[in-house]
Amino acid sequence: MSSSSGSTKWFPNGSIKTELFRYPTATALLLDYELVQSVKPLSTGVFIMNLFMQMASPIITTTCTINEFQWPLTKDTPVIRIGKHTFVFCIPGVVFAFQFTGVTEEVNFMQEIIGVFMNYGQYKEHGVGIDEDNPLFWSVAQPLAESKAHDMLLQLGHQPGRSRFSLLCHNSCSTRATRLSATTKIVTKAITSGTLLPAHISIKGGGTNDDDESQNPYSASPSIEVFTCLVDALEISWLVSGGMLPSTRTHHMQRLRSTHDPPACNKIWKLNEIGLEAFLKGLDSTSEREADDEVVLLPVPPPTYKGKEKRK
Numbered sequence: 001m002s003s004s005s006g007s008t009k010w011f012p013n014g015s016i017k018t019e020l021f022r023y024p025t026a027t028a029l030l031l032d033y034e035l036v037q038s039v040k041p042l043s044t045g046v047f048i049m050n051l052f053m054q055m056a057s058p059i060i061t062t063t064c065t066i067n068e069f070q071w072p073l074t075k076d077t078p079v080i081r082i083g084k085h086t087f088v089f090c091i092p093g094v095v096f097a098f099q100f101t102g103v104t105e106e107v108n109f110m111q112e113i114i115g116v117f118m119n120y121g122q123y124k125e126h127g128v129g130i131d132e133d134n135p136l137f138w139s140v141a142q143p144l145a146e147s148k149a150h151d152m153l154l155q156l157g158h159q160p161g162r163s164r165f166s167l168l169c170h171n172s173c174s175t176r177a178t179r180l181s182a183t184t185k186i187v188t189k190a191i192t193s194g195t196l197l198p199a200h201i202s203i204k205g206g207g208t209n210d211d212d213e214s215q216n217p218y219s220a221s222p223s224i225e226v227f228t229c230l231v232d233a234l235e236i237s238w239l240v241s242g243g244m245l246p247s248t249r250t251h252h253m254q255r256l257r258s259t260h261d262p263p264a265c266n267k268i269w270k271l272n273e274i275g276l277e278a279f280l281k282g283l284d285s286t287s288e289r290e291a292d293d294e295v296v297l298l299p300v301p302p303p304t305y306k307g308k309e310k311r312k
Contacts, residue, residue: 013194014055020062021049021116023109025102028066031088031095031142032173039138042096042177043069049116052191057198059220059269061191062120063184064089066098069177070184075266077224078152079121081114082145083132090149092158092228094176097145099132120221122156124148158224176231183230186279187222200275205267220269229271233280 008018026047030040045067052061062073071089073079078090085100103109117123126148128141150160190196203220271279 011192011194013192015192015194016053016055017188017192018051018053019048020051021047021113023047023100023113026066026098026100028069028096028098030174030177031097031146037142039097039142040174043067047098047100049073050188051120052188054191054194054196056194057196057201057269058203059191059201059222061188061222063188064098068181070181070188071096072184072187072222072224072227073117073121074224074226075120075122075221075268076156076158077122078149078156079117079123080145080148080152081123081125082128082141083137086132086141087117088145088149090153090160091180091224092153092160093231094173094180095146095149096177122152124152176235179231179234180227183227183234186230187226190279196275200271200278201269202272203267203269220267223268223270226269226271229276230279 008016010016024046025044027044028042030042032038032040043066046065048065050063050065052063053059063070064073071091073089077092078088080088080090082088082097083099085103086097087099088095088097100109100113114123126145128137128144130137130140132141134140153160187196
C-alpha cells in the first residue's frame with residue numbers, strides 16, 4: 001500500500017524534510033545508451049519521495065529513492081508513464097525507468113503518485129502499445145521511450161543522448177547514474193546541514209528575478225543543472241586525470257555554464273558561480289581518489305562559502 005503520511009523531520013538549521021510518498025517494492029532500471037540497447041538493474045527496494053525545504057533561502061528540492069539509489073525530481077526534466085506501473089525519468093546523459101510491483105489499491109495509488117509527479121516534475125503519459133508483463137515489453141518500449149524522452153528534453157532546452165563527456169569506455173551511462181545519485185545526496189545534505197547558503201544560488205523564471213521576493217517563499221524548484229553540472233565536473237576531472245583531455249581546467253569548467261531557461265511559468269533555482277565553485281572544491285579531492293570508472297565516492301557536504309553574493 002502506498003502512503004503519503006507527510007512525516008516531517010526538522011534539522012538544527014531550520015531546514016525540513018517531508019515524506020511525500022512511500023511504496024514498499026519498486027525496481028529502478030537503467031536504459032543504457034549503447035549501440036546494442038539494454039536494460040540494466042540499478043536498485044530494488046522501498047520507493048520514497050521526499051521534499052526538502054530550507055528556511056534560509058526560498059528553495060525546495062524533491063528527490064526519489066529506491067534503496068541506496070537516489071535522483072532528483074525537477075520541473076525541467078520529464079517523467080513519462082509508459083506502462084501501468086512503469087515510469088521513465090529523462091535526465092540529460094542518462095535515462096532510467098522504475099516499476100512498482102504488487103499494486104493492489106490501483107485507483108488511489110495512481111492518483112497519489114501521478115499527483116506528486118505533476119506537482120514537482122514534467123509529467124506525460126506515452127503508451128507503447130504493449131503490456132508491461134509481456135516478456136518483450138522492454139525490447140518494444142525502450143526505443144519508443146527514449147525517442148519521447150529526447151523530444152521532451154529538447155523542448156525543455158536540454159541536449160539529449162549520452163553525456164558530452166562520455167568517451168570510449170569512460171564516463172559510461174551506468175557511471176553517470178551512480179554519480180547522479182551521489183550528487184543528489186550531496187545537494188540534499190548541503191540543504192539540511194545549512195552549508196548551501198542564499199549566496200550560492202540564483203532564482204530564475206516565474207516572472208521574477210534574483211532581487212524579487214515571491215509571495216510563496218518556497219516555490220523555487222531546482223533546475224536539473226544543479227545536479228548535472230556537478231556530474232559533468234566529475235566526468236571532466238576523470239578525463240583530465242587520465243590524459244584524455246588537456247589539463248586546462250578553467251576552459252573545461254566554463255563548459256558547465258549554461259543559458260538554459262526554465263519552463264514557462266516555473267521558477268527554478270540554480271547554483272551561481274559562487275555556489276558552483278564551492279561545490280567543485282568539494283569534488284576536487286573526489287576525482288583524485290576515484291579507484292575505477294564505475295565507483296565514485298563523493299564528500300559531504302561542500303565547503304561553506306563565507307562571502308556575499310554580488311548584486312548586479
